[in-house]
Amino acid sequence: MRIRPLNDWAVIRPAEAASRTAGGIIIPETAKERPAEGIVEAIGPGAFEEEKHGAKKEGKKERKFIPTTVRPGDRVLYERYAGQKVDVGGEELVLVREKSIFGTLPPESARPKEDLPPLTLPHMTSSAASPAPADRTAAKKTVAKPKSPAPKKAAAKKAKKKR
Numbered sequence: 001m002r003i004r005p006l007n008d009w010a011v012i013r014p015a016e017a018a019s020r021t022a023g024g025i026i027i028p029e030t031a032k033e034r035p036a037e038g039i040v041e042a043i044g045p046g047a048f049e050e051e052k053h054g055a056k057k058e059g060k061k062e063r064k065f066i067p068t069t070v071r072p073g074d075r076v077l078y079e080r081y082a083g084q085k086v087d088v089g090g091e092e093l094v095l096v097r098e099k100s101i102f103g104t105l106p107p108e109s110a111r112p113k114e115d116l117p118p119l120t121l122p123h124m125t126s127s128a129a130s131p132a133p134a135d136r137t138a139a140k141k142t143v144a145k146p147k148s149p150a151p152k153k154a155a156a157k158k159a160k161k162k163r
Contacts, residue, residue, distance in 0.1 A: 002088055002089065003041075003042060003086070003093070004042060004044075004089060005042055005043060005044040005093075005095065006044050007044045007046070007047040008043075008046055008047040008066075008068055008097055008098040008099070009043070009044050009045055009095055009096070009097060009098075010042070010043040010044070010068075010070060010076075010095070010096050010097070010098055011040070011041045011042045011043070011086075011093050011094075011095060012038040012039065012040055012041065012076065012078065012083075012093065012094045012095075012096055013038050013039050013041050013091070013093055013094075014034075014037070014038040014093075014094055014160055015037050015039075015125050016035065016036045017032035017033060017035050019032070019034070019036070022153075033080075034081070035079060035080075036077060036079070036080040037075065037076065037077045037078070037105060038075070038076065038078070038094065039073065039074070039075050039076075040070055040071065040072050040074045040075075040076055041072060041075065041093065043068050043070055043071070043098070044068060045067065045068065046065055046066050046067035046068050047065075047066055047098075047108045048063040048064065048065050048066075049063065049064055049066055050062070050064075051063070051064050051104050055146050058137055066097050069098070070101060070104065074104045074141060075104060075105045075106070075107060075108060076098050076102075076103065076104050076105065077090070077101070077102045077103055077104075077105055078094075078100050078101045078102060079096075079100045079102070082096050082097070082100035083095050083096035083097070083100060101107055117130060118162065
């Protein structure tokens with residue numbers, strides 16, 4: 001890494017924008033959204049902030065050092081249009097203040113390559129000469145259910161109300 005950020009600036013390598021939708025439609029380059037997540041490559045040590053007390057005092061203001069909490073290698077979610085784009089060694093990186101980082105994300109699971117064609121399975125997996133795996137005549141047997149006495153009780157209650 002050639003850039004060593006100062007204060008609370010973070011150097012983020014943005015994730016690539018999705019090239020296909022969940023349904024498989026290919027998204028053209030002009031319609032791809034700018035990614036809002038990436039991996040932190042480097043981050044500064046922290047920044048000084050002025051402490052805000054109730055009344056303004058004349059003279060020197062107290063400054064407090066606040067260290068950064070994000071570490072290199074963390075996958076983070078940040079404001080989409082925050083920060084500055086920087087071209088380093090042919091790579092486009094983003095410089096973002098730690099305040100513009102919303103939080104960390106869990107490590108990304110391995111995704112299958114999107115350029116591969118969809119997997120096709122054969123139409124028939126067994127040969128015609130092989131017997132059926134289960135006897136279908138046994139599955140058609142029905143079991144007689146005992147009739148519930150509930151309809152008789154309801155009819156008896158109706159008869160009593162008519163009297």
